[in-house]
Amino acid sequence: MIDLRSDTVTRPTMAMREAMASAEVGDDVFGEDPTVNRLQETVAVMLGKEAGLFVPSGVMGNQLALKLHTQPGDEVIVERQCHIFNYESGAPGLLSGVQLAVLDGNNGILEPEQISRAVRPGYYWEAPSRLVCLENTINKAGGVIYPLVQQRAIADVAREAGLALHLDGARLWNAAIGSGHSEKELAAPFDTVNVCLSKGLGAPVGSVLVGSREHIKKAHRYRKLFGGGMRQVGILAAAGLYALAHHHDRLADDHTNAYFLAEGIASIPSFSVDLATVQSNIVMFDVHEQPVTTVLERLQGEGILMVPFGPTTIRATTHLDVSTEDIEHVLSVMNKHWG
């Protein structure tokens, strides 16, 4: 099987498993797991923040950020394509009691003026605007990299209005590789940033939320409250440390493979791809009038997995377990059926 459904399908390599098996551990609820502490410190330093908190999932990292920046009844400004609005089970309403102001961007990217227009002036009959959440890379927009200048301009407007800023950086590593900016530069405009170890980096589990010492202290308490206090979890943190040391720079290969795939698909008349949006490890392509399910079934019959992402859209994602030869094979199969 060539599994292009998501970069979350990777399995830990032998070397990663060995790093996990030999990890030094302790009870992390007591703050005594040295491997967790090392991971939190490593990611915080990499992103230029004071502190970090290891969490079981990206959803928990994002939801902790919403919780610590808001009070029930507040409003959070997001873009329509974002993960927090689409794929987090309605958690902002349930866990933080906030409402979302959902803005429409261009490929998930907002203009600073949209933020200033969305900020509520503060009448008592309105929900107070409190927080802006951005995403980088933008998953639903096809892995588009949020331009740093744009994020800085949005942050300026938000700060001017007294709002906090959170970045869902599930694939911040890809944004760094793809843009040439460091993770630290990309994280700088934000108070808190969540990054995933379980996507392209290939760790089995885990995300890290970073921010000021004060923010992370609050998040630590809420992580326990949300049921995310874990014990000898250095076993998992070790996988994250291993991934950062060994799987970070190779993300460039995933980007090359994704673009190679996108160009190949673009050359098949039955499909279309907006190559301008193929900026990292995700390819979204349109199947025109054919049913998405038929295309997916035919691919599956050839041992190739992709996922539907809209009525006429399919998503393919490259990762650690996909080689250039695999992409060549996928393209030959697609040319055989549709070329």
Ligand SMILES: *Cc1c(COP(=O)(O)O)cnc(C)c1O
């Ligand atoms: C995967 C992802 C998350 C978090 O997902 P989990 O499955 O909870 O780890 C958050 N934001 C984006 C953009 C993602 O792609």
